[in-house]
Amino acid sequence: xxxxxxxxxxxxxxxxxxxxxxxxxxxxxxxxxxxxxxxxxxxxxxxxxxxxxxxxxxxxxxxxxxxxxxxxxxxxxxxxxxxxxxxxxxxxxxxxxxxxxxxxxxxxxxxxxxxxxxxxxxxxxxxxxxxxxxxxxxxxxxxxxxxxxxxxxxxxxxxxxxxxxxxxxxxxxxxxxxxxxxxxxxxxxxxxxxxxxxxxxxxxxxxxxxxxxxxxxxxxxxxxxxxxxxxxxxxxxxxxxxxxxxxxxxxxxxxxxxxxxxxxxxxxxxxxxxxxxxxxxxxxxxxxxxxxxxxxxxxxxxxxxxxxxxxxxxxxxxxxxxxxxxxxxxxxxxxxxxxxxxxxxxxxxxxxxxxxxxxxxxxxxxxxxxxxxxxxxxxxxxxxxxxxx
Numbered sequence: 001x002x003x004x005x006x007x008x009x010x011x012x013x014x015x016x017x018x019x020x021x022x023x024x025x026x027x028x029x030x031x032x033x034x035x036x037x038x039x040x041x042x043x044x045x046x047x048x049x050x051x052x053x054x055x056x057x058x059x060x061x062x063x064x065x066x067x068x069x070x071x072x073x074x075x076x077x078x079x080x081x082x083x084x085x086x087x088x089x090x091x092x093x094x095x096x097x098x099x100x101x102x103x104x105x106x107x108x109x110x111x112x113x114x115x116x117x118x119x120x121x122x123x124x125x126x127x128x129x130x131x132x133x134x135x136x137x138x139x140x141x142x143x144x145x146x147x148x149x150x151x152x153x154x155x156x157x158x159x160x161x162x163x164x165x166x167x168x169x170x171x172x173x174x175x176x177x178x179x180x181x182x183x184x185x186x187x188x189x190x191x192x193x194x195x196x197x198x199x200x201x202x203x204x205x206x207x208x209x210x211x212x213x214x215x216x217x218x219x220x221x222x223x224x225x226x227x228x229x230x231x232x233x234x235x236x237x238x239x240x241x242x243x244x245x246x247x248x249x250x251x252x253x254x255x256x257x258x259x260x261x262x263x264x265x266x267x268x269x270x271x272x273x274x275x276x277x278x279x280x281x282x283x284x285x286x287x288x289x290x291x292x293x294x295x296x297x298x299x300x301x302x303x304x305x306x307x308x309x310x311x312x313x314x315x316x317x318x319x320x321x322x323x324x325x326x327x328x329x330x331x332x333x334x335x336x337x338x339x340x341x342x343x344x345x346x347x348x349x350x351x352x353x354x355x356x357x358x359x360x361x362x363x364x365x366x367x368x369x370x371x372x373x374x375x376x377x378x379x380x381x382x383x384x385x386x387x388x389x
Contacts, residue, residue: 308359
């Protein structure tokens, strides 16, 4: 089987779990014998574009002409069986779906966020959950609030793209929803349920879990409001210094000064900075519980998968895909400081009992052997349905 995997990579300066998942999925497919044809663009390319190319950027989310030409040539040359789309913005455009259909190529999309409806893709604005554009024919609130990169002009373009491509998204042959909640989101958008397959992400197996460490670990590519860093620190400061063991925080971003300030005040908070992969593995090994505290409906945080694979139970907020991921391998509470503060001592006391459940949940639900089979089965159903039509 030949599969085109299409993805517009997010900027390297903005760490993206989605980039990592796409890269890993390409490797997992290749290991399973699939001939993968990567169709990748990167937002980092924008800085080196010619003035003429940059002049066309405002229309790229609606129609990216170079990407359509390149995809057409790839299809003519390689005759793939499926186009598997991840993120199309801004250099690929949802128009890629129409281009693929012009050649009779079925399209499958993995839905990593809410960008069929929301300009930012997060359902999050000004520090809180926002659904202002849901159900609207024209997502004008996104323009008014400058939801796309804080720019009114770019928000107009994205709002236009959401409007223009509503029929495009509804023509996609199949969707991969990472959780049941995303399936419900797609159904509310108008996608028939029989076109949606619930399939989570997978991450590579790091091997047997190390003995349980001590304390709590919070690690994220971005220390930002929606990741719940402020919520976490507000909850932590409700306990005396040292009462819960160490809290280690890793990552970088807008809220780094806040983290550094609290770490300077308290002996039980340690800021680790941004970690590379070996650094993350070492931090996981040193911890007993991993904290995942988004204040938005985070679809399927990769941090949870990494924790489970390492045999570390998770204490998280009951939003988005976190409760589904954690299952019986941890605890979820409302995204409120008091609820989180009350859960810290419970998690500390029960961590050793939950640790085996964490590794088991990874092996049964998020291991590449399990998830790649689900993906291959979905490709097979899609191609068979196309052949019959």
